[in-house]
Amino acid sequence: MLLRYLGDSPVIRKLLLGHRHPVVGQRLDGGGLDPYLVDAGDIGRPSLESHRPGYFSIAAATSGAATWSAPGCSEKNLQSPARARAHDARMTRNDSHAFHLSDTYVQLLDGGAAKLIPVDAEFWAKIGEREELHAGRMVGLFHMDESPDHREAHPLGDEVLILLSGSVDVVLEDERGERLIELRDQGTCIVPRGVWHRQIVRASSLMIFITPGDGTQHRAC
Known part of the structure; x- marks a missing residue:
């Protein structure tokens, strides 16, 4: 044709x-x-x-x-x-803005901005004095080989815990007693506002937390 x-x-x-x-x-x-x-x-x-x-x-x-x-x-x-x-x-160009969430946290501000927060050995000891970190929510990653020696509560908002690897039990304490949430295989849980909670580490673990920046309280286990 x-x-x-x-x-x-x-x-x-x-x-x-x-x-x-x-x-x-x-x-x-x-x-x-x-x-x-x-x-x-x-x-x-x-x-x-x-x-x-x-x-x-x-x-x-x-x-x-x-x-x-x-x-x-x-x-x-x-x-x-x-x-x-x-x-x-x-x-194509090299991007120098990549960072690791274990040593640089992200502060999610109420207006929608995200701010990088460097973390050093004294970060948690002095966080109560740093009022600029009390706004919004803090996102970070931590490694746990053993169970923390304290429990905590967040009266100003819920907390989100995301397990990346390992095995962790989250113990919630409320008026009805203790409630256990088993995090396995990248499990996630929400810790309600104001509820005291602690972690029991069953195996070496990596966890991401999304936590209200202000008002966190601690008590010894």
């Missing part, structure tokens, strides 16, 4: 058979040829229609100015592999 429109000449046949990719026939000035996708390997087959994402302009090919194109894409958006790699190289 395609050769009937273009003419079954050795040049046309060589041009089509020489391309391993789909080609498209476009309406010629003489009219009669509707746009459709064809593959060079389909020449001589009953049907040449084959809707494919990329196509080659036969009209341009026969004029010696062949260009690749695709539906919905302009010619200027099509790049050779070498040009694409050069573009990627220009766009």
